[in-house]
Amino acid sequence: MKQVSLLAFTTLASSFILPQAEFFRDEPVDDSSGGAFLLSLERESASAQPVLNQAEADFHAQFGASRFEDDEDVAPLADHPGHGPPRHGHPRSNLTIYQFISQNNYTTKFAKLVDQHDSVVKLLNSTDANYTLFVPIDSAFEHIPPHHKDPSKELIEAFLRYHIAPGLFPFHHLLTRTKTLPTALDAPALDGRPQRLRVGLGLHPPGPQVNFFSRIVGGEPALANGIVYGVHRIVVPPLPARALFDLVPSQFSTLLLAYQRTDFDAVLSKAGIVRGSTIFAPTNGAFAALGPRANAFLFATEKGKKYLAALLKYQVVANETLYSDAFYGDDSSSSELPRRKRFHVDLPTLLDDKAVSVDVARFGAFVRVVVNGGVGVVVPDVVARDGVVQVVGRVPIPPHKHHRGREESLEGEISVEELKERLADYVEEDRQEEGLQGVDEGHFEDL
Numbered sequence: 001m002k003q004v005s006l007l008a009f010t011t012l013a014s015s016f017i018l019p020q021a022e023f024f025r026d027e028p029v030d031d032s033s034g035g036a037f038l039l040s041l042e043r044e045s046a047s048a049q050p051v052l053n054q055a056e057a058d059f060h061a062q063f064g065a066s067r068f069e070d071d072e073d074v075a076p077l078a079d080h081p082g083h084g085p086p087r088h089g090h091p092r093s094n095l096t097i098y099q100f101i102s103q104n105n106y107t108t109k110f111a112k113l114v115d116q117h118d119s120v121v122k123l124l125n126s127t128d129a130n131y132t133l134f135v136p137i138d139s140a141f142e143h144i145p146p147h148h149k150d151p152s153k154e155l156i157e158a159f160l161r162y163h164i165a166p167g168l169f170p171f172h173h174l175l176t177r178t179k180t181l182p183t184a185l186d187a188p189a190l191d192g193r194p195q196r197l198r199v200g201l202g203l204h205p206p207g208p209q210v211n212f213f214s215r216i217v218g219g220e221p222a223l224a225n226g227i228v229y230g231v232h233r234i235v236v237p238p239l240p241a242r243a244l245f246d247l248v249p250s251q252f253s254t255l256l257l258a259y260q261r262t263d264f265d266a267v268l269s270k271a272g273i274v275r276g277s278t279i280f281a282p283t284n285g286a287f288a289a290l291g292p293r294a295n296a297f298l299f300a301t302e303k304g305k306k307y308l309a310a311l312l313k314y315q316v317v318a319n320e321t322l323y324s325d326a327f328y329g330d331d332s333s334s335s336e337l338p339r340r341k342r343f344h345v346d347l348p349t350l351l352d353d354k355a356v357s358v359d360v361a362r363f364g365a366f367v368r369v370v371v372n373g374g375v376g377v378v379v380p381d382v383v384a385r386d387g388v389v390q391v392v393g394r395v396p397i398p399p400h401k402h403h404r405g406r407e408e409s410l411e412g413e414i415s416v417e418e419l420k421e422r423l424a425d426y427v428e429e430d431r432q433e434e435g436l437q438g439v440d441e442g443h444f445e446d447l
């Protein structure tokens, strides 16, 4: 049962998660974000694989990763982050997380950085609260280019904090329920709320990966103040949402073209997206599914440009960040979404505040996020510095005004007429033109 669900999930995910070398190849990124840092690391990772394999084998030997192999074995550790008795058979160690990584022969580099930041030492050595640390093993640091070895102290502290999650997140939670988890890094672009890590299942080997690429290779589940996982790559605080599209042209080149055609970056920068945003980003396939006529209209006619801009605005929610398991509201609030409950929210978009309606359902390891009743999120929770990207498999279009409901046709192409009709209220010139032709009463009933 578990095998089946794991495979279904990862097949879905792997259609997006390309081999990393491909994924991050030769795309220039803003240096200050740590993006370039990540890119170089990834580019070199293929040649470093044998070294990493050996390092991991050593790490397993020392950390005892086999302790994690059986989910049942770990299960009793805790039922909720922050509570629960230690697992039988493995008494809690007297060591704090700080002491553990300081003494461990495979985490010396991270430990050395921690030592230079008193506030982080305090966090990881205090028993006033529990933490879960994702510590990059030493080999994770091996391929950082020289000019990135001296970032500012603040940047390093942010980097360290992004590896620390307040609370206890036992391994079986990472496998079965955790989608994103808050870290000890409070992000200005999220209005001071925690930057989150994404945990998803990878195939090779099967198991949780942090932010798509950093694999958990072992861990120590019962320290005096929490849990330590070893990860095989450093995890840098994420890029701004907009920059993520440039990284993955194989999925987003149509979206990028649409941004370019409508000068959408100017729209975004004017929108005041300063407290976290949610972007429902359609893949190339999603645009293609609109059909050749709609695409020709949107991308090759002067008139279509305005409609394209309206579609893009309908994909962006300013100042509200919806992860599949947490919600950062417009009012600076943040809440974790309850498990085993459906969550529904209407989020106002940049398209005249017209709302997208979003349903989130979670069952076990699965999460299903659906926009307007029918547009599925195919890759949830791509965390960004200033919000989150939910990758959608179809282009969300404002619902038909005669259907008050939220249902969205799942069939393929859309005609140019229907597209125009559904967007007419938001595209200025056409509203005037159509006004002249006499408007049917149905139009007014809804206003």
Ligand SMILES: *[C@@H]1O[C@H](CO)[C@@H](O)[C@H](O)[C@H]1NC(C)=O
Binding pocket: 091, 092, 093, 094
């Ligand atoms: C922890 O410390 C106590 C006393 O300080 C000792 O009795 C116990 O054996 C220690 N446990 C471990 C796992 O080292």
Ligand SMILES: *[C@@H]1O[C@H](CO)[C@@H](O)[C@H](O)[C@H]1NC(C)=O
Binding pocket: 062, 105
């Ligand atoms: C760590 O390395 C040192 C020196 O190489 C060695 O003496 C020590 O036993 C190692 N510690 C562990 C836990 O393997």
Ligand SMILES: *[C@@H]1O[C@H](CO)[C@@H](O)[C@H](O)[C@H]1NC(C)=O
Binding pocket: 096, 121, 125
């Ligand atoms: C870490 O905490 C222990 C007590 O749990 C204390 O003895 C030790 O001095 C602390 N280390 C640092 C570096 O603060």
Ligand SMILES: *[C@@H]1O[C@H](CO)[C@@H](O)[C@H](O)[C@H]1NC(C)=O
Binding pocket: 077, 078, 082, 083, 084, 085, 086, 127, 128, 129, 130, 168, 225, 226
């Ligand atoms: C940390 O977790 C352990 C095990 O669940 C629990 O016994 C302990 O009370 C927790 N500590 C704090 C400060 O919450």
Ligand SMILES: *[C@@H]1O[C@H](CO)[C@@H](O)[C@H](O)[C@H]1NC(C)=O
Binding pocket: 271, 272, 273, 274, 275, 318, 319
């Ligand atoms: C987002 O919040 C900022 C700051 O409160 C505000 O200036 C801006 O207008 C908001 N944007 C939208 C689209 O609500």
